[in-house]
Amino acid sequence: MSEGKVIKFIDLFCGIGSFHYSFKKFGFKCVMASDIYPPAKDTYKKQYGIETLGDICDIKPEDIEPYDILCAGFPCQPFSQAGHGKGFDDERGTMFSQVMRFVKHNEPKVVILENVQALKNHDKGKSFAKIESDLKEEGYDVIHKVLTCSDYGIPQMRKRLFIVCFKGIEVKDIDKFFDLDEYKEKKTMTEYLGKNFAKETAYTLRCGGKGSPIDDRHNWDGYWVDGQEYRLTIEDGLKLQGFENFEMVGKKNEQWKMLGNTIPTVFTDIIGKQVIKHCPAYFK
Numbered sequence: 001m002s003e004g005k006v007i008k009f010i011d012l013f014c015g016i017g018s019f020h021y022s023f024k025k026f027g028f029k030c031v032m033a034s035d036i037y038p039p040a041k042d043t044y045k046k047q048y049g050i051e052t053l054g055d056i057c058d059i060k061p062e063d064i065e066p067y068d069i070l071c072a073g074f075p076c077q078p079f080s081q082a083g084h085g086k087g088f089d090d091e092r093g094t095m096f097s098q099v100m101r102f103v104k105h106n107e108p109k110v111v112i113l114e115n116v117q118a119l120k121n122h123d124k125g126k127s128f129a130k131i132e133s134d135l136k137e138e139g140y141d142v143i144h145k146v147l148t149c150s151d152y153g154i155p156q157m158r159k160r161l162f163i164v165c166f167k168g169i170e171v172k173d174i175d176k177f178f179d180l181d182e183y184k185e186k187k188t189m190t191e192y193l194g195k196n197f198a199k200e201t202a203y204t205l206r207c208g209g210k211g212s213p214i215d216d217r218h219n220w221d222g223y224w225v226d227g228q229e230y231r232l233t234i235e236d237g238l239k240l241q242g243f244e245n246f247e248m249v250g251k252k253n254e255q256w257k258m259l260g261n262t263i264p265t266v267f268t269d270i271i272g273k274q275v276i277k278h279c280p281a282y283f284k
Helices: 018-026 036-049 091-106 119-138 189-193 234-240 252-261 267-276
Strands: 008-012 029-036 067-073 110-115 141-148 159-166 222-223 228-231
Touching: 018 029, 018 067, 018 110, 018 189, 018 267, 029 036, 029 189, 036 228, 036 252, 067 159, 110 119, 110 267, 119 141, 119 159, 189 234, 222 267, 234 252
Parallel strands: 008 029, 008 067, 067 110
Antiparallel strands: 110 159, 141 159, 222 228
């Protein structure tokens, strides 16, 4: 980027800050972050030195200084099987409308949304169609893709849907935005975590079910290592979500909850790099 130009972003439903973790590498500046979970708010402050705001419903878009990018990993439970899939009938499902308050008022050049892959087909595709329609009505070009963590160097089964939107900005080859072969890399758990795991790819880290028997369908943290039962540590969890030199705040169960809810930073790294690559005039 040109000297003196600072790209600013806001981090809604920020959790422990996957977007911030990646975007600070590019020199971007966070001008507002919000979350309602106290341990996540404390962790965010510890890592990034920013006091996060609370409930998004109580934040006025007009009180936020101008910014270029809006990031939002809005609540996924309404669209996931684990969260009973009530969609917009779930109170948490209305959080997308809160995101749209900021989109409409501030008109950021780039909007990046993240959610579970099930959102794409939820309610026979109607939920996703509404999201896409609302964004297009505000003048955004909308693209999307489901990404799989294990395709990009982190051996975890986690899949996430990314919706990337552009408005009032020149985008080069937008149809090739999700051509991501240059980032593809395969690693096993043994290669990545340095122990002799019998399983090559980790289960998706989750918030519940920790400590279930290894052969139980709810298990996600138990593995065989050198013929012995092994349970993932917090340090393993951080690495499987792409965090290095990172310390969380809170009790162990709170830390696992934060890890289960967070976005693998390999995804936010890639999305950030692609935004810069495909909008060279703006990010030069």
